[in-house]
Each structure stands twice: as C-alpha cells, then as structure tokens.
Amino acid sequence: MTRSLPQVRRSGVLLALVALVAALVLGTAAPASAHALLVSTDPVEGSVLPESPERITFTFSEAVTSVPDGVQAYDAAGEPLGSAVEVSGEEVGVVLDEEVAEGTVVVVWRVLSDDGHPVSGSLTFSVGAPSPTVVPPPDVDTSTSDVPPELSAARGVGYVGLLLAVGLVGFALLLLPGDRTTDRARRRLVVATRGATAVTALAWLVTLPLTATYQLGGQGSWTSGDAWALLTLTEYGVVAAVVLGTALAVLLLGDGRPGPVRTRVALAAAAVAVAAPALTGHTRAAPPELLAIGADVVHLVAGSVWLGGLVALVLVLPDLAGRGELGAEVLARFSGVGAVVLGVLVVTGSVLAWRILGSWGGLVDTGYGRLLLVKIGAAAVVAALAAWNRFALVPRFRRAERRRDRRSGAELVVRTTFAEAGVLVALLLVTGVLVDTSPETGRAAVEAADTGPHEGQLGPYEIVAAISPHTVGPNTVTVQVRDGGAPIDALEAPRARLSTDDVDLGTLALEKVGIGTYSAEVVVPAAGRWDLQVSLRTTEFDNPVTSLRFTVSER
Template sequence: MMSPARPARWHLTSLWGPVAALLVALAIVLGGVSPASAHAELVSTDPEEGAVVETAPAEVTLTFNEPVRLTSQQIAVYDAEGDPVDASAGANGPAVTVTLPGAADLADGTYVVSWNVLSGDGHPISGALTFSVGAPSASVSAPPAPETSSWAVEVVRDVVTVASLVGLLLAAGLAIFLARVLPGSWDGTDTRRRLRRLLTYAAGAGAAGFVLQVPVAAVYGQGLELVDVVSAFDAGSVLNELVSAGLVLLGLGMVVRGARTAPPDPTDRALLLAGALVALLGPSLVGHTRAFAPAPVLVAWDVIHVTAGAVWLGGLVGLVLSLRALAGREVLAAQTLSRFSTIAAFALVVVSAAGAFLAWRILGSWAGFVETAYGWLLLAKIGIALVVAAIGGWNRWRTLPAVQAAAGFGDRERAAAAVTRTVRVEAVLLVALLGVTGFLVNQSPRPAPVTVASGATGVEAATIGDDLRVLAVMDPRRTGTNTLLVQVQDAAGDPYDPPTAPTVEVRSDELDLGAVAVRSIAAGTYRGELVVPRVGEWDVQVSIRLSRFDNPVTTVTLTIRP
C-alpha cells in the first residue's frame, strides 16, 4: 500500500524546468534579438547627398554596410524635370557603382539617382541620392517609385517564415529532448511514439517552409508577384536561401532518421544531436551576422540563439507529452526535469551575455522601439515574455505549494496535471512568440529611407537688368557655416558670364554680414562661404557691372532654418 504521507519529491524539481525555461525565454526576447533581422544600410555616397559639384562625375558610388546585389530593377538617374539620364550600374561587395557615360554633356542642375538593391537576407531596399552640377535646380521632380510586391506576396512570405521557424525549432528541440533529456532507461513506448510522430510532422513543416522560401524570396526580392516565380527565378540571387534550405533538409532528415519509438542508442543519439545542429545552422546563412565584426563570433551567436529557442520549445512540448506518463515515477521524472533545467540554464547564460548589446546595436537607438515596425514587434515580443513571467510567478507561489502538499497517487496525479497545464500554456505562448518573430525578421529595424519628393530645393530667383536673372541658394540652410551659390542666367535659362564677377552682400533686418567673397566655379556660377548666425530671412544682394554705366542690382531672399 502506498503511504499517503509520502511527499512527491520529484515535483519539487519539476518547477526548475519551467522556471529555467522562463528565464531563457525572457533572455531571448528582452536581450537576444538575432542580427539576422537587420537589413543593409547605405553608409556613404560619392558625391555626398545634396552636394554641389563643379563638373558632372563620371561615376556615382553608393557604399553599404554589407555586400548587396542588384535586382532586375535597374538603378536609374533622372534630371530635375524627371527625364532619364543614360547610366549603368554594377555591384561589387558593399559598393554599387553607377556609371554616367555622358557626364561631360550633362547640363547644370540637380540630378537624382534612384537605387534599389538586395540585402544579404533577400530583402529589397531602395532610396535616392540627390546631387547638383554647377548649381541646384529651382525644383526637382520625384523619380518613379520602385516596383514592390503586393501584400499577397508579403503575407505568403510571412506565413512561410512562421511555419519554417515553428517547424524547425520544434523538430530540433524535440530531437534534443529525446537525445539528452528523456531518460534512456525508460521505455515509454506510447510517449516516445507520440514524440516521434510530432517530430516528424514538425520536420516536414520546417523542411517545406524553407524550400518554399526560395521561390518566394526570388519574387519578393525583385518586387514581382507569385505568378512570376518561374520567369523571375535566378539561382544566383537566392544562393544563400538554397544553401540554407539544403542544410535544413539534411539536418531534419538526420533527425527523423534518429527518432525511434525505442530509447535511442549511441548512433541514434548522435544522429539526433548532429541533425539538430546542422538544421539550426541553416537560418544563419540568410542573416546579417556576417556584416558585423567579428563575423565568426556573431554567426556562432546566431546559431546559439535559435538553438536556445529550440531547446525551450522542444523541451516544453516534450514535458507536456511526458509529465503525465511519468506521474508516480519519481526518479525518472526528477531525472527528466533536472536534465531539462540544466540545458535551459546553460542556454540562459549564453544568450543573456550578448543579447542586450545586440538588441541595442541593431535598433541603433532606444527611439527605434517606437519609430519602426521592427521596434513595435519587438515590444510585442517583450509583452508576451511578461505574460510568461506572470505564469512563472503563479507557478512559484500557487502551483509549487500545491505540489509540495501532494500525497498519495491521486494528489500526485492532480499535481502533475497542474504542472502540465502551465507548461502547456508556456508552450502555446512560445508558438505565439515565434509567430511574432516570423514577422519580425521580415521587418527592417531602421526607418524607411528618405526618398526625393517633388518640390522646392531652396533655390530662389530674381530678375536683374532687362534680360538676366539671378539664382541663389545656401547649403545646408541652417545656422552656422553655409555655402552660398549664385548663378547668373540669360533669357534662355543658360548660364551667363558677366564681364566681371558679381558683388554679393548678405544682410537681414537686424544684421549686416557685408560682402561675401565669391569665386567662379563654372560658367556664370559663383561660390562663397559665410557664417549665418541666426535663423530667419536673409537678403542676398547681387550687383553686376555690365558696362561703365550699367550696374543693375537685385535681391534674393533666402530662409535659414533652425
């Protein structure tokens, strides 16, 4: 007869698994944002954004923070009126070079380089670079917007990503659970059969998801639709996705081969662990960890990050399917839960060490939490983690006392059921967490790039004399040092060289900055430097000596912003 006073000691250990898993989850969510979510960024251009150059450059260089690829949408150059300019482009690592074969024939004015490239993870990014030759144009027309895939493609992409992550992490996590957590001395044929069946289904979903990601990435990266998948497929543009899918398929195949209804022997255990590791290497190949230094360390961190998620998800699901069957088997249950606790605690230490730093580095600033869709999704992950923390508190102060007071088979059975329910809720929350992560990895952690809009460029004009006019602009139009550009044009709008350089003076209602020394930089175009001490309207007075008796004067009013 079973003594009713005998406490179920294994239940004291049972909470260490969920508690350690909770800590791992919080570390992953609050600190461990994988660098695989960060997209390429434009870090420099030549000429610089808004620059005014004396002669048209033969090449324009765009430099990104990681290697990029060109898409089927060509990089295009437009003049101020929106008319295309002959150009060609090529990519070499992080640099994209735009060649202007007719640079010598480009007229003075503003030009826009509209670019569209592919990040290392297959995400298209776009933007525009504006520069001026001689002097800026009075207004600029916005270039055509790059083609983007419809919402249907984005929905399919997100669904496939979520299915891939859940399937991969669940299959790999169950493999680790079978190999390292569930005691080999316990046959548990029915439980092992259920675990193997679930592992097989999860592996199938993960493998199918990663295979489908290849054609979806091909059309999404080119801004096309699903019906274009055959014509748009280019193995070179999705090489990383192909290798990633290959690793996942290989690893999950090994996992399915090693999962049996009987306790695993050394060969099966090796297949389970090696297959899980190979499969979990796949996502790092389509991420951006290679763009951060030191790349090998951060790629390893990326693998550890997804491995920790697999340990938690697979462990919790494994516990849900095993705890009830282990009720009354104190030694085996304690061994199972202590092993899971040890693995989860190790994952906690590793993930916590680098998580907070990487989250801050990817977002770039704390403001990124509320200024980007990426930040809001990250806040959603944190919110789910807080719910999991509340469940952990419930376990500590309500479930644990009930477990400690359990006596007799019936009480132990009910206590095991209570623990199983809370673990099951945590597993469901992790699936939700992975769903948010699936959308998160498809979002850029940076604000959308600034595009050129039609409108004023800060250039103001005034007539001078009978058939001339003067254009003037300051750059950057803010307090402090500014570059003043003045251009004289004839009635046809072409630059006009007066007999002598114009005299330029700058003043406001309260301050007179006096004459500004200007020098000729191109036909009819003059440049000078000055320091503007305050915001507001400033009058630029230009006088031109056309002859001994003809010295017309005009004033152009420019606005200096804060």
C-alpha cells in the first residue's frame, strides 16, 4: 500500500518543523567552552623580576591534567632547570629546585583539557636583567599540536565500523523476517556483521596508542608506561565497551536466528557498544553534560540504524525481490523506520552543535564549524536520496506485480541505497575528524580591529582606554581619567576588569604611571572580542561603570 499525497505532505511538514526547531535551537544558544585557555601567568610574560620567584603559576579557564614532562624550565643557555610541578584544578604551579641568580628563564608547558585534547605554550621572564641571548629549548614544540591524520583516520574508520556492525545486528534481529525463506539473505548479513566487527575492533584498539602519542606531543613513545598511564579509565572503558559489546552481539547473533533471550542480550550489547563513545570527546566538556551525552547517544543509535539498514538492504534486497511480497515487506519496514531516524538525527545533531559550537557565526568562523558544514552538506545529500527512495522508488517497487518488474525495481532501489550508504560513510569519516577538532567559538577568529584608544563616560569624567598590542599574549592595558580633555586625578584610582562570555581575567592590577593615568600588564589568552569594564568613584555615593569593547587578533 502506497502513501497518499496528504500523508506525504504531512511528513514534509513534520520534517520542516523539526528543521525549524533545530535552527532556532542553534541560532539562539550560548556557546559551550572550547579547549582550556591560559588565563594568566605569574610572573607575566616578559617581566623582569628583582629576584627568583618562589613559584611560577599558570591559571587556565578550566581544570587541566598534567602530562609526563609536560612542564619544563630552561635557562638562557637552553639547559634544563630542576623543578617540581603541581596541578590543582585550573592551576599549574612550578617550583624551581634552585634560585635563578640572573638571566632569562623559559618555561614550556603542555597540559590536557577536560575533553582530552592537549594545549601548550611557553612563558619567558627574567631575573635581574634579560640575558643578551637566549637559546631556544631543545626539541620542544610550544604550539598546540594538530591532530595526527592517522588518529583521525582510525577514529573515522572506527565509527563507520561500529555503526555498521550495530545497525546490521539490529536489522537482522528486528527487521528481517525470521522464517527460512530469508536464510540466504540472513547469512549475508551475518558475514557482513562479522567483517564490520573485526574492522571496528582493530580501529578502536589502534586509537589508544595513537591518542597517547598525540597527548604526549612527541615527547615520548606509545610503548612507554607513561603514555599508557596518561589515558584515562574512561578512554580504556569506552574502547573495551565498543570491542566487547560488538563482539558479544555478533556472537549471540549466531546464524542469524537466535531465540528471544539471546536476541534481547544481543541488542543490549550492541546498544552499550554504540553508546559508549558519547562518554569521551567534546560532549564530556559541553555543559549541561547530561544533555550533551544523552543527545550524542541517541544520535549514534539513530546513525547506526540508518547506516546498517542501508547496507543491509543492499545485501538482502536482490535476493528477496523474487520472493513474492517478501522484498516489499522488508523494504516497507525499513522505510517507516528511516523517516523517524532522519528526524531524530536532525534534532540530536542540532542539540550537539548547539552545545559544542554555540552560534551560526561559529559555522564559518572556526575550523570545527566549517567541517560541520561539510557534514551537514553530506547529510543533506543523504536525506535527498532517502526521500527519493521513500517517495518514488519504494512505491514503484511495491506496485510491481511481475517478478521481472520487482527485480528491476529492486535493482534501482539498491543502486540509490548504495549511493546513500556511500555518502553516509563519507559523513562518518568527517565525524572522525570532528572528534579531534577544537570547537573554538567564533570569537577566536575575529579579524583585528583598530588599535586606537576607546573612549567612555564615567559621570563628569571621560575615560580613555587602550590595549596594546591588541594580540594574543602579553598586553598592556592603559586607562586615563580626563576632565575637559585633560588628565586629572579623581577621588580614587579607577578599577578595571577584562573578560569575555567564557573567560574572566578578573580585576586588573592598575598602577599609576602619571596624572590620571594607570596601566596594568595582562596576558590575553585568546583572540576575539574582549570587554573592559571600568568603574570610578566620582563622589562619596556615586560609582559609575562603563564597558568598552576591544578586538584582539592572533599574533
């Protein structure tokens, strides 16, 4: 029985509403945090201290984890200085074993963000006076490492294998009739499921040493104990759940016709396997965590149903097409499920983009957003092919009465389904790259604005403020109080605070450098728009506040 035109229209309206809700969710959301950002250092970058510091402190925007030999101090000659490192939440402390008499010190650091991705950098300061020459530290990469292509490839293949294996298990147990007329088609599914499971296990196991090497940043080998100790129990647990869950599901699938108990256990094992990856990556750091993880789990399950169903149809439909209404029955079952799955993928994908990316601007301003656009484009192609199958080819196939016509219709459905599955595989490979791409917000890619001063009004006084050099890293914030265009000392010194929506550098330590003029040194951790809030007590009872927006660019 084919669907009537009103039914098709109702389905179209439903999908349009789902897309509209998704657009509103993404368009009005607040962004989630990206990788950890360095908020401040003590001492500040480039400072000259009268004596050796008792402690060197790095403060980040979120809790971080240390890596073996991740923080190292060097003197001006490039020789290592003995030090002890302490990590407590957002703060990393370094205590030198011996005092530095005089000269420049370089501290290089590498830590892990809450989502498992490494961030790194360096701090340079001097004691007494800067050294005439500074030898760069040996073999130290102070930039945030790009994800190695082999890790992205392994993740992509792992996701394809996982979703395919789980989807094939679900199709064989839930959508394929259990009588003997489907035995040949069932055997094909079992063989394909075993192959997908083997690929899944290999790919996910390979990600462990690749992830450890990536987190170490080339400072160690994956064969060392430090590398394996660096991986969290969650990362080990996810890989174990994926490998053992898919293996158990395939084992219980057997010849493809298990009993009710084995069927339920097999489906449960497959569900655990496909849900496990949601416990790692960006969803782990995207608040509210429960919402992000839940959406990711549903997204993965829906993706497995779609991919596994498409590949299963390619495998079984040619054989079932000549068996009366059997082929049409199986195709109709999956076609009905596919419409629901598409809606689920749109909604859950939008929720994940909302929590991880946060805005429409982030789609074009960040590498993560641009990759997400590629994924959305691939998903649109898949949806178009699915709609063509659903509303054009499937009804034609079901109306066919002659065996030759059914086979011809089945071949056409198989070809479009194969194309749909191919695009979906490409989409999943992009997902493998997205997992290891920083979801930095759009503010981090804003172009540099003017470097001139900004003016504001605080009661009867004018405020002129500037940030120099307007680039990521050490900056000087200058605030001047004026009356009638001339600098003037007010009742008290002004107070200033520098922040974004994600990072608050706190109250700046302004020091008077002239009449009505104050300055402070600050390390700006990220490019984008920063708000400088300045307050000034003008009378005993009045303390007006103004906010000036500055744009900081990359170096």
